[in-house]
Every structure is written in structure tokens, then in C-alpha cells.
Amino acid sequence: MxxxxxxxxxxxxxxxxxxxxxxxxxxxxxxxxxxxxxxxxxxxxxxxxxxxxxxxxxxxxxxxxxxxxxxxxxxxxxxxxxxxxxxxxxxIGMVFQHFSLFDALTVAENIQLAMPAGESITSLSSRISSISRDYGIEVDPAARIYNLSVGQQQRVEIIRCLLQExxxxxxxxxxxxxxxxxxxxxxxxxxxxxxxxxxxxxxxxxxxxxxxxxxxxxxxxxxxxxxxxxxxxxxxxxxxxxxxGAKVKDVARQQAPADAKVLFEVKGLNRAKANAFAVALRNISITAHAGEIFGIAGIAGNGQDELMAALTGEWRTEKPGVIKLDGTDISISGPAERRVAGMGFIPEERNGHAAVPSMSLADNALLTNHSLAGVVRGGVLDLVGMRAKAAAIAANFDVRLPEPNPLASSLSGGNLQKFVVGREIIKVPRVLIVSQPTWGVDVGAAVFIRKAMQELAAKGSAVVMISQDLEEIFAIAHRIVVLHNGVLSPAGSATDLTAEKVGLLMGGDTAHTSDLAGGSDVAPGASA
The missing domain is CATH 3.40.50.300 (P-loop containing nucleotide triphosphate hydrolases)
Structure with missing residues (x-):
């Protein structure tokens, strides 16, 4: 041209x-x-x-x-x-990382707001379906935004922009x-x-x-x-x-101990659809060993939110014996009880779920602190002690603060994520459940967060990591499974898999499950 x-x-x-x-x-x-x-x-x-x-x-x-x-x-x-x-x-068209969608409207209704007047919803829905297929980012035009996962909402933003040519x-x-x-x-x-x-x-x-x-x-x-x-x-x-502006240290997968003790076990977990747009979980089984990072790959909207809720106790099965922490049945325990038992949780959405934006870092640090040691004096919250705890997290996890004890909303995405990760890891949980740990953060913060998870595993904890980022999965996970339509593939050693094979499984190509070695009960470093 x-x-x-x-x-x-x-x-x-x-x-x-x-x-x-x-x-x-x-x-x-x-x-x-x-x-x-x-x-x-x-x-x-x-x-x-x-x-x-x-x-x-x-x-x-x-x-x-x-x-x-x-x-x-x-x-x-x-x-x-x-x-x-x-x-x-x-x-000029733009697809934002943070979304500007109306939860109560459908995909097509949201996109219609950005289009010239006059086109019917039926015609627009047809164009949405066509362009979403062309780009490999299919989404239902009739689905309401509040029923879509974070990843599916991002697809809507992409399609809305592309339709404006x-x-x-x-x-x-x-x-x-x-x-x-x-x-x-x-x-x-x-x-x-x-x-x-x-x-x-x-x-x-x-x-x-x-x-x-x-x-x-x-x-x-x-x-x-x-x-x-x-x-x-x-x-x-x-x-x-x-x-x-500085040297960057590489993150390399660490050697997991062979035949290590099972710290976290899920056996035959099932969950029915919560609504017509949710994903049912079917016969989910996981074993995570001491010193292991267990990676769960998958495209958004395939049951990650439902699985995270089940693992953290935000949703609880009524069937005993399904989820065990170091041999103890925690199936019917809620998040607070699981934290007291030795678990830590890092949800995908840092604003509003992992942290309260309108609260200070000291207050946010207290949200998941189930020990009153150092924060209560004479039956009253010790504000100085709380701020000291938040400052210690910030110092140990390279959180760059605009001022002492700022509001969570004043931190960049990467710094808030490092604080949330630090708040959980500094307690050295026996099992850490984390979803999308480096979503939307820069390379420096991502390296820091991944190293922090590796250091936790090196202390003998088990890390269960749900991530859409295959680069991240292959960088630090010892074993990998793929979650597709609410079903987990068998577990395979990260050293025996390729991103192409895992990507095909993420897309629903079950013909490649034979490429996965052994099963989810095989310890890292052990033969299948």
C-alpha cells in the first residue's frame, strides 16, 4: 500500500x-x-x-x-x-484489559451499544457468531454478561472492537x-x-x-x-x-522430590450446574504432593471458577471423603476452616475478591489472618501491629507503595497481586490454591510471583495452580492436567509434554490424552 x-x-x-x-x-x-x-x-x-x-x-x-x-x-x-x-x-478501536460491559445485558445487547443505530439484534447476533468463529473466540450472543467468566467477557470486548472495522x-x-x-x-x-x-x-x-x-x-x-x-x-x-532497567533472572522448573507425601487430595468431585450458563464438574480427581506445583491448564469458561470455589470451600460438597488435606477430610469445611487447617487461597480476581479496593493494605492483610497474634492488644485491634504486618508483606514481596499503608485501589495491578500473593505465602500454608497468579501483571512482577510459589514448594508445601498461561504452566509446574468442559485430563509430567499437545487438549481434542503419562495419582519424579 x-x-x-x-x-x-x-x-x-x-x-x-x-x-x-x-x-x-x-x-x-x-x-x-x-x-x-x-x-x-x-x-x-x-x-x-x-x-x-x-x-x-x-x-x-x-x-x-x-x-x-x-x-x-x-x-x-x-x-x-x-x-x-x-x-x-x-x-481507532481499542480492546481494553479491564472491561466496560453491562452485567445485566446480553453479549449482543452490549455490542449493539457501540454500533451505529438501525441494525437488528438478530442481524448483529449473526455477525457476532460469524466473526467469533473466524477469530477462534466463540461466544453465545444471547448469553448475559453476569453468567460469563472473566475470559469470556474479554472475548466480548475483542469482538465488539473488531466489528467496528x-x-x-x-x-x-x-x-x-x-x-x-x-x-x-x-x-x-x-x-x-x-x-x-x-x-x-x-x-x-x-x-x-x-x-x-x-x-x-x-x-x-x-x-x-x-x-x-x-x-x-x-x-x-x-x-x-x-x-x-535491570537484569532479569530466569525462572526454571525446580526438581520435585520423588515419592513425596500426598498433602492435598480430591477424589470423585462432582458439581451440578449452578445455572444454565455454568459448567458442571464431573469426576474431578487431583493429588498434590509435598514440594510439588500441580498445574491445571484450560481456556476460561471450562469450569475454572467452579473448581476454584470447590477447592477453597466457597462451594461445598455434601459428600464426605471427597477432599482431604494431609489425610484429614475437609469436604464440608468452609474457607475459614480450611485456612485454619493450613490452606491458603489466591483467587483470580484481585479487586473485590482477593482484596477490598476501598480498604487499606493493613485491613486487607487482616482479612485472611486467622491468628490474632500481633494484631490484638488488650482485646483491641493493634493498628500499629496491623500496619507492621502489611509493611512486612510489602517489603518481603517487593510491593511498591505510593505511601505508607495506602488503599488497595491505589496500587497498580502487579503490585496489588504481589501483595495478595505475599499475604498468603508469608503464612507458609501447607497447601496453596491459586488461580491465574500472574494474569495482567508485567514480566518483573510475574517472575517474582512465580519464584515465590517455587520457594513455597521448596519448603515442602503443595501448590495447586489454575492458569490459562501455558508459558507459566510449563515454566514452573511439575505435572500438568487440562480442564475442558468440567472434566480433567489425566496428569502428565511437564517434561514429557509440549505446549502444542496441551493446547489441543484445551481445545477439546481428547485424542491426545494418550500423550499424558500415568495418572493424577503418580507422584512427581516417580515412574508411571
Whole structure:
């Protein structure tokens, strides 16, 4: 596709350009003189740690925020983007990491709100089904949002944006709910999108994806643009070190002890559908050993939420003997009783489930603390002691605080997740149940969280990790199962599996269950 000359230089004209963008919130500078260009036919990555300024910058590009200083250009012309409607009229579309959906409406009704008036729900539903099949992210147009998992809601955001036929597509962590096969299918579509003269701004913490898909990357660090580089031929380590400004330590799978003691056992767990859109759990069996990280892979919406609720005690079976902690039956115990018995829980949603945004970190630390030691003095809560506990968690788990004892809502996603992980791990539970431990966090925070789980396992605890991130699963899990439509595959050793095989199982290809070694009762390091 031919490109017009840029009046400000000899290079081809950018489709979108930002020059000297600065944005402050009080004394905090989120963007500091940031300049950026993206060209037609280009897939360009935006990299940076949580809190580096990526979200602020793309909100400015999409009209959700106005810069304090700087200029924006579209096809070489100076523009002032005063809102998302104007951005869409220009041809800018955006898929957000955090969703803007109405829970009580259906998928089609939510998407209709962003479309031009006049199209019937029936016609729109047909187009939704068609484009969702093309992209490998199928969703029921008639489903209500409150019945969808987090991953399925993200699919709705992607489809809503794609139906608007943008010229510049901003995608924030779009592959977090896809199998490797679906991810490659999406990448093929994005490549065709770029070949047709359009542009993609791709935001992801998965550096393998960045290198496979994009041609250039712009790196933000503490609000500043520290450079734009070609991504081809660069290693994950190089890109990660540009992002954080320091050396990055690799996370490698640790050796699990052979024939270790079973600490956590689930045998024949069944759960009926809670509603028409829920997933039934069928004959779930798990054994997790001392020193082991047991990985449960799967696409969102295949029973992860239901399984997490059953393992934590938020939903309880009435049948005894189904769930055991170190040989003790805890099947009918609730979350508080299971915590007292030696379990820790890290749910997927950190805001509202794992932490209360409107409460301080000290208060949040107390929420799951079932020992009053150090926090009660003379029958009264010791506020100094509570703050000291929260400060200890922050110090030990590299939580970067904007002020002493801040509200949870004031922390970036990565820092809040590190605090939640630290709150559980600092108690050294015998069994830790964790769902999506590094979802939506930057590479530095992800490395820290994964190492923390490894260190807990090295102390003899068992970690049961539910994750959609295959890179994460293969990096630290000793054994892997796949959850599909409420059924677990047999367990296989991570050293004997490939991401391709696991991805096929995630998509429902049961022909590959024979590739899994042994069963869920085989200890890591032991022969099947």
C-alpha cells in the first residue's frame, strides 16, 4: 500500500503519531514527554511494567484522557481526540484489559451499544457468531454478561472492537484466554489486517508473542519512552531488561522430590450446574504432593471458577471423603476452616475478591489472618501491629507503595497481586490454591510471583495452580492436567509434554490424552 510523505521528515507518514505527550495526576507524572509513531501495515508493541504509563498513553490515544502537554496527529493532521466516539470516527478501536460491559445485558445487547443505530439484534447476533468463529473466540450472543467468566467477557470486548472495522486497532492483552492454536489464528488475522494497510498496537506481557507477531516495540519505563527497537532477533531477556532497567533472572522448573507425601487430595468431585450458563464438574480427581506445583491448564469458561470455589470451600460438597488435606477430610469445611487447617487461597480476581479496593493494605492483610497474634492488644485491634504486618508483606514481596499503608485501589495491578500473593505465602500454608497468579501483571512482577510459589514448594508445601498461561504452566509446574468442559485430563509430567499437545487438549481434542503419562495419582519424579 502506498504511503504519503511526512511533512515533518523524509520517512513514510505515520498513521498515528504522538509528540511530547505529558500527563500528570497531582504530583505523579504518568507520561513524561512521550513520543510515539505507528505506521500503516505495522504491528507495533507497547511494552512496560505495570505503572510504566502504558494505560495512560493508550487512554490518551483513545480519547479517554486529555494530555497536559503534547500533540496527536492522524494521517499527518493535528487532531484533538476528545472522547472515544471521536477516536472511533477517526478509525481507532481499542480492546481494553479491564472491561466496560453491562452485567445485566446480553453479549449482543452490549455490542449493539457501540454500533451505529438501525441494525437488528438478530442481524448483529449473526455477525457476532460469524466473526467469533473466524477469530477462534466463540461466544453465545444471547448469553448475559453476569453468567460469563472473566475470559469470556474479554472475548466480548475483542469482538465488539473488531466489528467496528478500525484502521488502528489497540489490543491490550488479547490472547490471555486463547489456546496456542487460537492465538496463532488470531495472529494470522492481525497479520492480514496489517497487510491490508492497517495498523495494530499490541500490548502484551508475553514476550514470545511480541517477538513472533510484531516488527517494532516502544518501551516505557516510569512514564518515559526509553526507546523503540526492532523485535526480530531480540531475546526475551533483552526486551525484559529494557522494560525494568535491570537484569532479569530466569525462572526454571525446580526438581520435585520423588515419592513425596500426598498433602492435598480430591477424589470423585462432582458439581451440578449452578445455572444454565455454568459448567458442571464431573469426576474431578487431583493429588498434590509435598514440594510439588500441580498445574491445571484450560481456556476460561471450562469450569475454572467452579473448581476454584470447590477447592477453597466457597462451594461445598455434601459428600464426605471427597477432599482431604494431609489425610484429614475437609469436604464440608468452609474457607475459614480450611485456612485454619493450613490452606491458603489466591483467587483470580484481585479487586473485590482477593482484596477490598476501598480498604487499606493493613485491613486487607487482616482479612485472611486467622491468628490474632500481633494484631490484638488488650482485646483491641493493634493498628500499629496491623500496619507492621502489611509493611512486612510489602517489603518481603517487593510491593511498591505510593505511601505508607495506602488503599488497595491505589496500587497498580502487579503490585496489588504481589501483595495478595505475599499475604498468603508469608503464612507458609501447607497447601496453596491459586488461580491465574500472574494474569495482567508485567514480566518483573510475574517472575517474582512465580519464584515465590517455587520457594513455597521448596519448603515442602503443595501448590495447586489454575492458569490459562501455558508459558507459566510449563515454566514452573511439575505435572500438568487440562480442564475442558468440567472434566480433567489425566496428569502428565511437564517434561514429557509440549505446549502444542496441551493446547489441543484445551481445545477439546481428547485424542491426545494418550500423550499424558500415568495418572493424577503418580507422584512427581516417580515412574508411571
Amino acid at each position: 502506498s504511503q504519503k510523505s511526512n511533512a515533518r521528515g523524509s520517512h513514510p507518514q505515520p498513521l498515528f503519531e504522538a509528540v511530547g505527550i505529558t500527563k500528570q495526576f497531582g504530583d505523579f507524572t504518568a507520561n513524561d514527554d512521550v513520543s510515539f509513531r505507528i505506521y500503516p501495515e505495522e504491528i507495533h508493541a507497547l511494552l512496560g511494567e505495570n505503572g510504566a504509563g502504558k494505560s495512560t498513553f493508550v487512554k490518551i490515544a483513545y480519547g479517554l484522557l486529555q494530555p497536559d502537554k503534547g500533540s496527536l496527529f492522524w494521517n499527518g493532521e493535528l487532531v484533538s481526540i476528545r472522547g472515544p466516539k471521536q477516536a472511533r470516527q477517526l478509525g 478500525p484502521k488502528l486497532l489497540i489490543m491490550d492483552e488479547p490472547t490471555s484466554v486463547l489456546t496456542p492454536q487460537e492465538t496463532e489464528q488470531l495472529f494470522s488475522v492481525l497479520r492480514r489486517f496489517a497487510e491490508n494497510g492497517l495498523a495494530v498496537l499490541f500490548i502484551s506481557h508475553k514476550l514470545d508473542e511480541i517477538r513472533a507477531l510484531t516488527s517494532r516495540a516502544t518501551v516505557l519505563r516510569r512514564g518515559k519512552n526509553v526507546g523503540s527497537v526492532t523485535t526480530k532477533g531480540r531475546s526475551n531477556r533483552e526486551l525484559a531488561e529494557m522494560m525494568i
